[in-house]
Amino acid sequence: MVWKYQAAIMTLGMTALGAHAITTNYTSTVDPTKLNIPNIEQTTSHDVVAQCKYYQPPFTLDKAAWPNSWEIATSNGMNTSAEYTALYNSIDWTKAPANVKQKTKGPDGALNLQGYDTANDPDCWWSASQCTKPKAQGVNADIVNCLEPNTWGLTYDDGPNCSHNAFYDFLEQNNQKASMFYIGSNVIAWPYGAMRGLKDGHHLAGHTWSHQLMTTLSNQEVLAELYYTAKAIKYVTGVTPLYWRPAQGDLDDRVRWIASQLNMTAILWNLDTDDWAANTMPGVTPETVQQNYKNFIQMGSNGTFNTVGNIVLSHEINNMTMDFAMQNYPEIKKNYKHIVDVATCMNFTNSIYIEKSITYPTFDQLVNQNASTATGSGVSPGASGSSMGTQTTVNGALFIAALFGVVASLF
Ligand SMILES: *[C@@H]1O[C@H](CO)[C@@H](O)[C@H](O)[C@H]1NC(C)=O
Ligand SMILES: *[C@@H]1O[C@H](CO)[C@@H](O)[C@H](O)[C@H]1NC(C)=O
Ligand SMILES: *[C@@H]1O[C@H](CO)[C@@H](O)[C@H](O)[C@H]1NC(C)=O
Ligand SMILES: *[C@@H]1O[C@H](CO)[C@@H](O)[C@H](O)[C@H]1NC(C)=O
Numbered sequence: 101m102v103w104k105y106q107a108a109i110m111t112l113g114m115t116a117l118g119a120h121a122i123t124t125n126y127t128s129t130v131d132p133t134k135l136n137i138p139n140i141e142q143t144t145s146h147d148v149v150a151q152c153k154y155y156q157p158p159f160t161l162d163k164a165a166w167p168n169s170w171e172i173a174t175s176n177g178m179n180t181s182a183e184y185t186a187l188y189n190s191i192d193w194t195k196a197p198a199n200v201k202q203k204t205k206g207p208d209g210a211l212n213l214q215g216y217d218t219a220n221d222p223d224c225w226w227s228a229s230q231c232t233k234p235k236a237q238g239v240n241a242d243i244v245n246c247l248e249p250n251t252w253g254l255t256y257d258d259g260p261n262c263s264h265n266a267f268y269d270f271l272e273q274n275n276q277k278a279s280m281f282y283i284g285s286n287v288i289a290w291p292y293g294a295m296r297g298l299k300d301g302h303h304l305a306g307h308t309w310s311h312q313l314m315t316t317l318s319n320q321e322v323l324a325e326l327y328y329t330a331k332a333i334k335y336v337t338g339v340t341p342l343y344w345r346p347a348q349g350d351l352d353d354r355v356r357w358i359a360s361q362l363n364m365t366a367i368l369w370n371l372d373t374d375d376w377a378a379n380t381m382p383g384v385t386p387e388t389v390q391q392n393y394k395n396f397i398q399m400g401s402n403g404t405f406n407t408v409g410n411i412v413l414s415h416e417i418n419n420m421t422m423d424f425a426m427q428n429y430p431e432i433k434k435n436y437k438h439i440v441d442v443a444t445c446m447n448f449t450n451s452i453y454i455e456k457s458i459t460y461p462t463f464d465q466l467v468n469q470n471a472s473t474a475t476g477s478g479v480s481p482g483a484s485g486s487s488m489g490t491q492t493t494v495n496g497a498l499f500i501a502a503l504f505g506v507v508a509s510l511f
């Protein structure tokens with residue numbers, strides 16, 4: 101049943117692709133349905149040193165073909181490469197929103213809002229007014245909350261990371277899927293983390309190459325940050341994300357328009373735990389973050405989300421943020437009807453990656469998972485490749501058409 105449905109959708113997907121003029125030139129030898137994660141210390145240990153010390157990526161990386169790690173993605177000559185130039189020139193820049201200027205940073209590195217008309221916010225600049233409904237034409241609107249009532253949209257930024265197996269084990273043991281916003285530089289440094297993210301059934305999305313304030317970058321730099329992150333995820337996992345999240349939510353209609361040229365849409369949030377800031381930003385303590393979690397949890401049972409759900413910003417960035425997430429999980433579960441990744445709460449199914457053959461469950465399918473027998477006709481990601489100790493359950497929630505090979509060869 102799912103088979104036929106998949107085949108029909110694939111045909112549509114390919115038609116849409118043909119009509120889309122933008123040149124993307126991702127190559128990957130990785131089949132996302134057969135991810136191979138070996139049973140070695142760096143993928144199974146919970147000791148940070150053991151996991152990270154001798155990290156051996158399963159790829160040989162041609163450093164000349166990638167931007168420098170954690171530098172703006174035009175670095176290392178990327179913006180003059182044939183590949184990037186072809187991409188850049190395939191975009192009709194005359195259609196870009198004409199009046200939206202590149203923003204600047206003050207001496208302290210923070211965004212400079214001086215002189216900007218915040219009251220009218222002509223650029224739909226999130227950092228100025230939290231605007232998420234674009235004012236310019238031809239621009240994808242941001243997604244800020246799950247539409248399903250009493251639903252917690254679970255998202256983690258800033259991965260992957262060599263040392264996060266314990267956290268991914270926790271999610272796996274709870275059969276819990278999340279949207280993971282990966283930094284391109286981290287994906288290249290720690291590919292097993294990204295491979296595990298996909299294999300475990302999480303929704304992978306981009307979080308830029310070097311985590312800059314996007315509105316302060318040139319058109320060329322914005323495009324490179326988005327492109328090389330998508331390419332990095334494709335290179336190591338075999339899927340190319342169509343959703344992304346800007347660092348600190350810094351987004352305006354110029355940046356949205358550039359993302360839209362890559363058919364990419366931003367996923368923001370409507371609740372922010374501020375977890376990364378504890379003991380880092382003045383006035384933010386671990387208690388502040390725990391109180392944020394408490395409030396958001398209470399909203400799950402006091403009617404705040406009776407008609408729509410939320411999307412909560414949290415991070416896998418370090419031990420502390422992961423611990424906040426794990427400690428609060430049982431109470432979130434008690435107070436909300438559902439905790440799901442954004443792809444699932446929005447019924448995105450097969451439109452989250454360029455590879456249309458990769459399909460996530462609809463909200464109904466996930467919620468009624470136990471009643472469903474549909475999984476019989478799908479192939480789980482990496483089902484045939486794993487020898488990883490902790491990975492005994494395959495993700496029945498993720499349906500993959502076995503015709504994948506046919507589609508994959510198009511990219
Ligand atoms: C662009 O996104 C739309 C809506 O999600 C989708 O229908 C279309 O197939 C996508 N095109 C490409 C090239 O991925
Ligand atoms: C390429 O990017 C670098 C670094 O951002 C910049 O200095 C240089 O001017 C760019 N080159 C071209 C040809 O645009
Ligand atoms: C696409 O990649 C292939 C293989 O790496 C290369 O030969 C070709 O020139 C690239 N095309 C563009 C438009 O960059
Ligand atoms: C629900 O809880 C939140 C967080 O404590 C609070 O801000 C909000 O006012 C409460 N809403 C209702 C309807 O009680």
Ligand SMILES: *[C@@H]1O[C@H](CO)[C@@H](O)[C@H](O)[C@H]1NC(C)=O
Pocket residue numbers: 148258261262263286417418419
């Ligand atoms: C990787 O994870 C470790 C441990 O959680 C953390 O201390 C470190 O900052 C992370 N690195 C990056 C680049 O996020």
Ligand SMILES: *[C@@H]1O[C@H](CO)[C@@H](O)[C@H](O)[C@H]1NC(C)=O
Pocket residue numbers: 266267419420422423426
């Ligand atoms: C954080 O570190 C402590 C102490 O090393 C450890 O017990 C805990 O499991 C770690 N948390 C995560 C999420 O790795």
Ligand SMILES: *[C@@H]1O[C@H](CO)[C@@H](O)[C@H](O)[C@H]1NC(C)=O
Pocket residue numbers: 247248445446447462463464
């Ligand atoms: C998701 O799809 C189900 C039907 O499969 C529908 O009932 C639900 O309203 C949809 N939710 C959203 C947010 O589109």
Ligand SMILES: *[C@@H]1O[C@H](CO)[C@@H](O)[C@H](O)[C@H]1NC(C)=O
Pocket residue numbers: 466467468469470
């Ligand atoms: C499915 O059943 C298992 C075991 O009975 C249970 O732990 C799990 O919560 C159920 N999942 C859903 C989505 O209802």
Ligand SMILES: [Zn+2]
Pocket residue numbers: 257258307311347348
């Ligand atoms: Zn981030």
